Amino acid sequence: MPEWPEMETYRRLLNDRLCGRKIVRATVNRAKSINEPEDAFVAGVTGTRILFVERRGKQLVFHLDDGNRLLLHLMLGGWLACGPEGPKEDDAFQIILEFDDGDHLYFGGLRLGHLHRMSAKQANEELKPLGPDPFDPRLTPDAFRSRLAARRGKLKSVLTDQKLVSGIGNCYSDEICFDAFVYPGTAVPSLDGETVERLYGSMKKVLAEAASYGGYMDKPLTPNDRLTGGYDSRCRVYDREGEPCVRCGTPIVKEELAGRKMFYCPHCQKAE
Incomplete structure (x- = not known):
């Protein structure tokens, strides 16, 4: 399962690659990997831009320009791939986001993991039980x-x-x-x-x-x-x-x- 270093690595790389990019298409191949009807999820993310990617423990938070968040927990077996094409056939991925520059973000292995769209308040509530980050200055x-x-x-x-x-x-x-x-x-x-x-x-x-x-x-x-x-x-x-x-x-x-x-x-x- 990805832990702090793996998710921190993903965060850094994704921020360098995706910040400011507009999502022009979303594909959901596994409905259980999202938290709302497929049509609502696709309509909700299409046209939004990723402002930045935050990491909270083992989870990533994609901040969208409409004020909502995409909360990703890869859980056991989850992983990400990014590029014009995926390393496997598209149907091998549970969710795919396509961007205005032709880049794609592929979410694989989400059998236990998930990508949930929610408001900032909902995301904060979801993450509230987490303990402090290992490098939080308050964790003396x-x-x-x-x-x-x-x-x-x-x-x-x-x-x-x-x-x-x-x-x-x-x-x-x-x-x-x-x-x-x-x-x-x-x-x-x-x-x-x-x-x-x-x-x-x-x-x-x-x-x-x-x-x-x-x-x-x-x-x-x-x-x-x-x-x-x-x-x-x-x-x-x-x-x-x-x-x-x-x-x-x-x-x-x-x-x-x-x-x-x-x-x-x-x-x-x-x-x-």
Whole structure:
């Protein structure tokens, strides 16, 4: 599932490419991917321009010049492609937006994900439960410590709770824990102040680095996109079961925690 770095990469690339572009045609191949009748959605977006694209956690918000928003959540398996032509046949995409310069934005894999058209007020209400962005200036070390102290459960489960901090999922929770030398199955109430401080620093470090390499999800936005997916080969533990730890050489272990895959080094991240 796309997380903070993947969606931040999409946001940057889409802003560079689509800002000011007018939508001249919309195609909906899967009605369940939108939140209103197909005719209403098509009529509502056609003729509008994208002012800018915002990211909120794992979601993108397309700000339209009529005051409405397109709220995108890719969920598991969702991805985007942009160009005069798609990398697959048009019917492989759930939604396609065509722009006045001949460019197209293709929404693929929206079996669980969706693109909803709504008012600014509705979008704000929808996003209200989200926790702060990892790089929100108000999320200071003290604020992070306070939010974490109010939680129970295992660390990985808490880090992936979008109400704590928005944007962290399966991959980066493991990468953050590895960077901070913390076992992801640790009970949150047992974390001491020094460990929480390390987690805070690792959160910022790992997410910033991952975004600089385009995230781990290898789904280029355009045929010339050489950035998206560049972090996949740089993951230290995620999907590295059996490979030697980059720090100590111990084989990376894969376990399951609350239905989620969990990867860690049993030597560098000892379970208490």
